[in-house]
Amino acid sequence: MVNLNTIAPKNGRSYYIALGLEGSANKLGVGVIKHPILKEQEIGDHSHDCHAEILSNIRDTYTTPPGEGFLPRDTARHHRNWCVRLIKRALKEAKINDPRLDLDVICFTKGPGMGAPLHSVVIAARTCSLLWDIPLVRVNHCVGHIEMGREITKAVNPVVLYVSGGNTQVIAYSENRYRIFGETLDIAIGNCLDRFARTLKIPNAPSPGYNIEQLANKCKNKDQLVELPYTVKGMDLSMSGILAYIDSLAKDLFKGNKKNKILFDTKTGEQKVTVEDLCYSLQENLFAMLVEITERAMAHVNTSQVLIVGGVGCNVRLQEMMAQMCKDRANGQVHATDERFCIDNGVMIAQAGLLQYRMGDVVKDLKETIVTQKFRTDEVYVSWRE
Template sequence: MTANSEFCVLGIEGSANKIGVGIIRNGVVLANPRETFHAPPGEGFRPSETAVHHRQQIVKLVSKALAEAQIHDPKVEIHGIAFTKGPGMGAPLQVGAIVARTLSQAWNVPILPVNHCVGHIEMGRLITGAENPVVLYVSGGNTQVISYSNQRYRIFGETIDIAVGNCLDRFARCIMLPNDPSPGYNIEQAAKKGSKYLELPYTVKGMDVSFSGILTFIEERGPKLIQKGEYTKEDLCFSLQETIFAMLIEITERAMAHCGSEELLIVGGVGCNLRLQEMAEKMCKERGAHLFATDERFCIDNGAMIARVGELMLDQKLYGKMEKTTVTQRYRTDQVNVLWRD
């Protein structure tokens, strides 16, 4: 196949509690079904239980994606199988890797190991049309401010402990908010009804942020303040959001100033949050910059974002070797050679 060939790639994403299968042809999303494992209120999702869920769903999702994309003969119409190599949780990741290896061999097409974080970035660029933005990547497992340079996505700043989504999820468990559709979404809705601000630790260290101290503070004091009637659950959700989002916008603006960038792209599951988007929009407006963001179809983990990077890798003949298609729980964004960008 030449660089101008028509590529159709199937991508599998299963790094956390969502398992998704996406199909992309020439940058057009043909199918993108997914299923989510929801733990009971007050609990997080465990790797082993999540992997069982993914194994139960993956075959149905592959069939559904092929049907939605109107792929009748995958051996002929599919040109590559992409899967999430990492970062993520080991047991869930392995489900996607095993299925990808199986399909690659059954259909005799290249296998393409994809970095999850790069998947978010490239999907965001594709959907929004952003050319060379500073990227604020915020999710349950990752928090990074990123910019592209010399065929690498360079990390300007990141969390030094837990990710922003993990912070939100754990606080949601603390106050017994449900996990369906997601803890972060339920915090966002509760925060809209809150108005009384509780001052929380604001921890920005250069270009990095820290959320563990904020979480400990609000986990220890929050339930007591609610019990005393001094604050409501909604007030605490409001206070937590305002504080951690302000921290994120501060380091993002600093990165934009350093790069002289007039574009900001927000990606990752927490990027769906409309309050975060509102704060980012205000910052961008003051700088004369433009904000790019997507909705839950593409912000939240999905197979199409993995297929998109697979498509770009296929064009550059960046095939994976079958014996090296293992998973890597700690696979950093800046480890990837981004050869498809100038």
């Protein structure tokens, strides 16, 4: 039996307040979340419905010029420069005057992600914890996305499609773990989209693939897809080959290489395919692969709910395609959130961390707070679910 109320809130309050710090990639997020004590949470699994109130959700993104990716060292410097200012703003917005009394726990991302940015944030988290004498909770970034998605959409037990700049996983819950049913074998979907965006010299902000989506919407030739490799490998995906292929097409297009029969008419030399067409075809191809493995996972675990999380989850076309698949299955539902919660943020770390805290999982020695670049979703023991 799961009981989320075993640890009483500090200072005799009737609610818990958690501060979440996220900085595993180029987004730095600080959020404050509040959980009231609910009677029903003493008897069973209500972790998807905590009546969470978001007191503040602040994010600052390190952006690089179009055509460039973000490097760990520069991203870490960005996080160091902004971290304390963002914490201050988040606390002020949440009307927390004395963190020593008003905060129950500080949650931070332990991994997975880029080492240097993770480290620069954990330094601030440790310092705050010692200054204010508040316990720390280490959160797996992927679990953060899942728990935030469940809380916002109230999906009880969905198959989770986690698609972002660094991760592509199909996840389902079983026996106190979020088990990975399928994942990418090489690069993440957001990375594939971002790198194609770099080839096109269009910016990557605000979320992976956003500007590709905008270009794809302008495609005038939607019934004529450019044929791309379709690389589903069982429950897994591979995307590096697709990227290399579409990159070479884009380069031929920019150079005006008339020998390329896919792009130019052999007789007249007329251009058949535009950049918009390429973006549209890439999206359709990649998302069809995602929908396929998600559907298979749904059949495996016999559920009708899908929850899409992660930065690429904001993509409206992906949500549409997933909804179409769910409609074709018996009363399936797609749950997705908007950019406030899809894109990396501090609130999701606070949400997952607060669930962990309420189940008694806190850092006892600062040695446990060492960040790690590799931290698989199924390594986390999910004590807050049946």
